[in-house]
Amino acid sequence: MADSFMAQWVYTDTVKDHFINPRNLWKEGEAFEADGVGEVGSLACGDQMRVGIKVKDGRISDLRWLTYGCASAIASTSMMSEMAKGMTLEEAYHLTPSMITDALGGLPEHKFHCSVLGDKALRAAIDDYLEKNGLDNPYKGSTAKIICECKGVTDQMIEELVKTGKVSTFEELQNETGASTACGKCRDRILEELNECLHIYGK
Numbered sequence: 771m772a773d774s775f776m777a778q779w780v781y782t783d784t785v786k787d788h789f790i791n792p793r794n795l796w797k798e799g800e801a802f803e804a805d806g807v808g809e810v811g812s813l814a815c816g817d818q819m820r821v822g823i824k825v826k827d828g829r830i831s832d833l834r835w836l837t838y839g840c841a842s843a844i845a846s847t848s849m850m851s852e853m854a855k856g857m858t859l860e861e862a863y864h865l866t867p868s869m870i871t872d873a874l875g876g877l878p879e880h881k882f883h884c885s886v887l888g889d890k891a892l893r894a895a896i897d898d899y900l901e902k903n904g905l906d907n908p909y910k911g912s913t914a915k916i917i918c919e920c921k922g923v924t925d926q927m928i929e930e931l932v933k934t935g936k937v938s939t940f941e942e943l944q945n946e947t948g949a950s951t952a953c954g955k956c957r958d959r960i961l962e963e964l965n966e967c968l969h970i971y972g973k
């Protein structure tokens with residue numbers, strides 16, 4: 771029974787390994803004194819993610835994470851946690867879902883979005899660490915990608931507006947930023963990003 775079940779598994783062996791034996795999991799009751807904590811997602815959609823980091827000499831010396839996400843989110847975050855340890859804050863801030871899924875040997879196309887939670891939470895943990903310690907944050911905004919060229923709207927602007935509850939529909943986003951109100955060729959990508967953020971931060 772178990773054999774035939776696993777035979778239908780569409781993920782790589784690396785994904786399977788990280789899903790079954792997740793690394794650096796934040797175990798219940800574990801005393802992990804994080805220097806910075808980042809949380810993204812909402813329990814409502816079952817994709818909540820928390821990442822805690824310890825920082826020493828400008829590098830991530832240790833990391834824990836906890837999620838209520840699916841197998842892909844668990845495997846991606848486990849892989850991310852191994853990659854991020856030992857990295858400088860700058861390197862860790864620029865870890866991308868593609869780098870993580872490549873290290874996993876790939877994820878099915880429709881599961882790719884599950885891998886974005888871990889690195890978003892990691893960036894939030896770094897932001898938290900820098901803020902708590904009164905340090906400048908030279909990284910914030912440095913990973914933004916322009917989605918609407920006509921109006922200069924980036925993925926991070928959309929994320930921030932959804933996260934803070936200012937925007938929950940395409941029309942509200944257009945009113946707030948002007949996105950997709952000129953040539954309109956960005957419409958599909960704007961909608962994709964908006965839906966992604968609503969999925970992660972939606973109440």
Ligand code: FES
Nearest residue numbers: 918920953954956
């Ligand atoms: S690229 Fe967004 S309106 Fe032109």
